[in-house]
Amino acid sequence: MSGPAAPLPSPTALPADLAAALAVVAGRRPLLVASDYDGVLAPLVGDPSAAVPLPGVAEALSRVAAADGVTVALVSGRGVADLRAVSGLAGPYRWIGSHGAEYDGPLTGELAARRDALAERLTPLVAAVPGARLEVKPASVAVHVRQVTDRLAAVDLLTQADAAADPSLTKKPGKEVLELAVTDADKGTALLRLRDDLGAVATVYLGDDRTDEDAFRALATGDVTVKVGEGETAARYRVADPAAVVALLEALADLLA
Numbered sequence: 001m002s003g004p005a006a007p008l009p010s011p012t013a014l015p016a017d018l019a020a021a022l023a024v025v026a027g028r029r030p031l032l033v034a035s036d037y038d039g040v041l042a043p044l045v046g047d048p049s050a051a052v053p054l055p056g057v058a059e060a061l062s063r064v065a066a067a068d069g070v071t072v073a074l075v076s077g078r079g080v081a082d083l084r085a086v087s088g089l090a091g092p093y094r095w096i097g098s099h100g101a102e103y104d105g106p107l108t109g110e111l112a113a114r115r116d117a118l119a120e121r122l123t124p125l126v127a128a129v130p131g132a133r134l135e136v137k138p139a140s141v142a143v144h145v146r147q148v149t150d151r152l153a154a155v156d157l158l159t160q161a162d163a164a165a166d167p168s169l170t171k172k173p174g175k176e177v178l179e180l181a182v183t184d185a186d187k188g189t190a191l192l193r194l195r196d197d198l199g200a201v202a203t204v205y206l207g208d209d210r211t212d213e214d215a216f217r218a219l220a221t222g223d224v225t226v227k228v229g230e231g232e233t234a235a236r237y238r239v240a241d242p243a244a245v246v247a248l249l250e251a252l253a254d255l256l257a
């Protein structure tokens, strides 16, 4: 005789190995809990200025940050000012922007001149492709093609932008975007610096994109690295999407309480 059907697993249920790793790391202090923004705390959308955190993110982050000996860091490819404004997040957080180039304050004006010259070179290329968008950031210029409906034109534009980069620039490909940066900062180096500054003995890091792989590779085996979404990764664990990230942060906040 068959019993009642087993309930379907919740789409946001954490994998058992990840839940176990969080339970271990929650007992370590000082603990650094760091997260990427776009595609992790905020679902990807067509307009970068419209990317807002999922419901539940602000509260979960604030609960995690309230735990003794725990520091929450937001680590983004966005400039810090943009990240603060778009996310609306506020709390006792560390803010690392521009893929790690903005670590302890705004960047110097010297970089801005190089960035502006680059933006000037890329402007006509982007203007020629309907739906393409140029984003000028503190230490880079991003060519976005998410809203380009002609996909061949999108690939061609990214190829042209790539070719327009001189060797002094650092290429940062991402989801429907190519960024050309005027510094060689990366999220991994910035995260290690923050970990050392805090004396953290363990780190949790969540990310979804190519630039997050620098952070996943930089961290150690005792750390909890989580890839959000599909694709090859150096992270040890994976969750499906930003909704699962909310569940993860809530579970971590419960463990830390």
Ligand SMILES: O=P(O)(O)OC[C@H]1O[C@H](O[C@H]2O[C@H](CO)[C@@H](O)[C@H](O)[C@H]2O)[C@H](O)[C@@H](O)[C@@H]1O
Pocket (backbone or CB within 6 Å): 036, 037, 038, 039, 043, 044, 045, 046, 047, 048, 049, 051, 075, 076, 077, 078, 079, 135, 137, 142, 144, 145, 146, 174, 175, 176, 177, 179, 209, 211
């Ligand atoms: O490091 P992150 O916090 O993940 O930021 C990476 C880039 O995110 C933004 O672009 C991405 O999200 C947009 C909004 O959802 C989307 O339209 C775009 O296609 C994505 O590439 C942001 O605009 C960039 O400045 C960040 O570097």
